[in-house]
Amino acid sequence: MIRKFHDANKNHSSVQIWSTGSPLREFPHGDDFADALYFELNSKLDVHLFKILDQHLN
Known part of the structure; x- marks a missing residue:
């Protein structure tokens, strides 16, 4: 999508996006x-509580 927006901006055209928004x-x-990582690494629990590496970071 970023490329579509970039190309549209460069060509002075529009981009159509279809979505329900849900x-x-x-x-x-x-x-x-x-x-979360600090807590996980210092946790004394036998099970891991977080699945944090599947996420994107801002």
Whole structure:
């Protein structure tokens, strides 16, 4: 999509996007990721609570 917007801006044309608006994607902030990683690494639990590496960082 970024390329479509870039090309449209360069060519002075428009971009059409089709979506329902219902899908959500979570983007954790870098500080939140650092806090979660610190907690996970210092945890004495036998199970891991977070699945943080599948996320995108802002």
